[in-house]
Amino acid sequence: xxxxxxxxxxxxxxxxxxxxxxxxxxxxxxxxxxxxxxxxxxxxxxxxxxxxxxxxxxxxxxxxxxxxxxxxxxxxxxxxxxxxxxxxxxxxxxxxxxxxxxxxxxxxxxxxxxxxxxxxxxxxxxxxxxxxxxxxxxxxxxxxxxxxxxxxxxxxxxxxxxxxxxxxxxxxxxxxxxxxxxxxxxxxxxxxxxxxxxxxxxxxxxxxxxxxxxxxxxxxxxxxxxxxxxxxxxxxxxxxxxxxxxxxx
Amino acid sequence: xxxxxxxxxxxxxxxxxxxxxxxxxxxxxxxxxxxxxxxxxxxxxxxxxxxxxxxxxxxxxxxxxxxxxxxxxxxxxxxxxxxxxxxxxxxxxxxxxxxxxxxxxxxxxxxxxxxxxxxxxxxxxxxxxxxxxxxxxxxxxxxxxxxxxxxxxxxxxxxxxxxxxxxxxxxxxxxxxxxxxxxxxxxxxxxxxxxxxxxxxxxxxxxxxxxxxxxxxxxxxxxxxxxxxxxxxxxxxxxxxxxxxxxxx
DNA sequence: TAGTGGTCTAGACCACCTA
DNA sequence: AGGTGGTCTAGACCACTAG
Numbered sequence: 001x002x003x004x005x006x007x008x009x010x011x012x013x014x015x016x017x018x019x020x021x022x023x024x025x026x027x028x029x030x031x032x033x034x035x036x037x038x039x040x041x042x043x044x045x046x047x048x049x050x051x052x053x054x055x056x057x058x059x060x061x062x063x064x065x066x067x068x069x070x071x072x073x074x075x076x077x078x079x080x081x082x083x084x085x086x087x088x089x090x091x092x093x094x095x096x097x098x099x100x101x102x103x104x105x106x107x108x109x110x111x112x113x114x115x116x117x118x119x120x121x122x123x124x125x126x127x128x129x130x131x132x133x134x135x136x137x138x139x140x141x142x143x144x145x146x147x148x149x150x151x152x153x154x155x156x157x158x159x160x161x162x163x164x165x166x167x168x169x170x171x172x173x174x175x176x177x178x179x180x181x182x183x184x185x186x187x188x189x190x191x192x193x194x195x196x197x198x199x200x201x202x203x204x205x206x207x208x209x210x211x212x213x214x215x216x217x218x219x220x221x222x223x224x225x226x227x228x229x230x231x232x233x234x235x236x237x238x239x240x241x242x243x244x245x246x247x248x249x
Numbered sequence: 250x251x252x253x254x255x256x257x258x259x260x261x262x263x264x265x266x267x268x269x270x271x272x273x274x275x276x277x278x279x280x281x282x283x284x285x286x287x288x289x290x291x292x293x294x295x296x297x298x299x300x301x302x303x304x305x306x307x308x309x310x311x312x313x314x315x316x317x318x319x320x321x322x323x324x325x326x327x328x329x330x331x332x333x334x335x336x337x338x339x340x341x342x343x344x345x346x347x348x349x350x351x352x353x354x355x356x357x358x359x360x361x362x363x364x365x366x367x368x369x370x371x372x373x374x375x376x377x378x379x380x381x382x383x384x385x386x387x388x389x390x391x392x393x394x395x396x397x398x399x400x401x402x403x404x405x406x407x408x409x410x411x412x413x414x415x416x417x418x419x420x421x422x423x424x425x426x427x428x429x430x431x432x433x434x435x436x437x438x439x440x441x442x443x444x445x446x447x448x449x450x451x452x453x454x455x456x457x458x459x460x461x462x463x464x465x466x467x468x469x470x471x472x473x474x475x476x477x478x479x480x481x482x483x484x485x486x487x488x489x490x491x492x493x494x495x496x497x498x
Numbered sequence: 499t500a501g502t503g504g505t506c507t508a509g510a511c512c513a514c515c516t517a
Numbered sequence: 518a519g520g521t522g523g524t525c526t527a528g529a530c531c532a533c534t535a536g
Contacts, residue, residue, distance in 0.1 A: 062498040069514030239445040249311040318533030
């Protein structure tokens with residue numbers, strides 16, 4: 001005879017909320033395991049099925065991952081977030097082996113790193129007060145040795161102190177795993193805003209294209225578990241190489 | 250003591266397969282109700298929870314919709330499939346009322362309708378034999394009286410006989426509901442392939458733009474419940490108006 | 499009021515992973 | 518072997534919708 005609908009919502013939904021808050025507050029860090037179903041069920045005095053329903057909700061929301069036989073883990077990072085997924089360059093198969101081998105690994109080159117004060121636009125995107133300290137990275141992505149994408153990346157200094165220390169030339173090619181390891185910032189969600197434009201002169205130069213060349217522009221906001229915007233990024237690439245598929249259901 | 254994993258899969262997954270086949274074969278038409286959970290559970294000699302799990306799978310796959318208190322229904326058609334969702338034209342608020350009112354309804358104008366034999370490209374897209382009879386529609390989409398998108402739509406004649414009868418000028422502006430009503434073709438799934446290019450002269454003419462103007466090109470394949478491709482469409486629009494947001498989780 | 503799907507329980511047994 | 522999540526059952530009760 002349990003209270004039917006506490007706070008007007010289902011028991012499992014309320015449980016999911018509680019667990020989500022505990023995750024967001026850092027009680028269980030990304031990559032670590034939650035207590036077993038049995039334990040959670042006992043602790044909250046509900047049946048196993050009810051806890052499972054709550055955990056299913058959190059799974060759908062991308063908060064946790066469940067692995068049969070191992071446990072339930074706080075998700076760490078989003079997969080498949082590469083900007084290169086929006087583009088198909090003709091030379092993906094120009095690697096060393098001429099047969100149908102895997103593509104040559106994309107290259108990443110940090111062109112510049114500057115500590116600055118946030119302009120109005122950057123501050124708004126990152127949810128910072130005007131004039132807050134931010135880190136600006138300029139990054140080139142290359143495929144088979146050819147420069148393909150240029151990125152401007154803005155980060156709140158406050159969260160990314162560790163990135164001001166060493167030489168960016170030695171950073172790993174994947175930023176998000178590095179953010180997690182060095183800065184304990186886990187990118188959990190992102191939204192990519194796709195548009196079309198003409199290449200500014202400085203960007204065009206880095207991509208070996210002419211100024212005004214048609215380009216796809218992707219603006220990304222990346223968020224951590226708590227829903228805070230931790231990165232704002234603009235990516236430019238040749239419009240003719242742009243390609244994306246949306247599935248409707 | 251039921252057989253644990255028939256065919257190596259869970260009972261509920263096998264059940265979902267069976268139900269999916271019955272839906273695809275047309276045993277329950279789009280928009281109509283399936284038997285109640287209790288009935289299905291009894292018929293298949295499983296517990297209620299098992300049937301619910303199967304129905305949940307079909308829900309996630311977009312096959313059915315469940316409505317509390319009313320029943321379980323075969324889904325009819327996909328929502329939000331308009332090509333206009335890829336574009337933001339500046340005049341969406343130029344309607345009659347100058348305040349923050351709803352946008353003027355988009356207009357649809359069929360420019361031409363031709364019965365033809367499928368070229369290799371069209372036949373491949375629609376999964377038809379080369380030379381099969383197809384219907385080609387040329388359609389203009391307008392916003393606030395301005396021509397904005399041009400579409401070439403290819404349909405298998407076999408499925409769309411009814412569209413060869415009357416005047417296309419009197420068709421409703423939304424194609425998919427019309428396909429369902431007049432031809433009993435229900436679009437259940439689609440994939441939109443986005444790229445950038447330059448406007449061909451004839452297309453540019455209809456959009457009041459110059460030939461070679463940068464444009465976004467969306468190629469769509471639409472499928473019915475059985476997974477058959479029932480429409481192949483190419484849509485052109487001004488690249489500068491293109492805008493799309495992808496959410497990553 | 500009757501019928502539908504939604505919630506929750508309590509427990510048995512299975513499959514998977516690690517050690 | 519012991520712990521984890523996954524499957525399935527049988528049944529009670531609740532919430533929503535329709536006639």
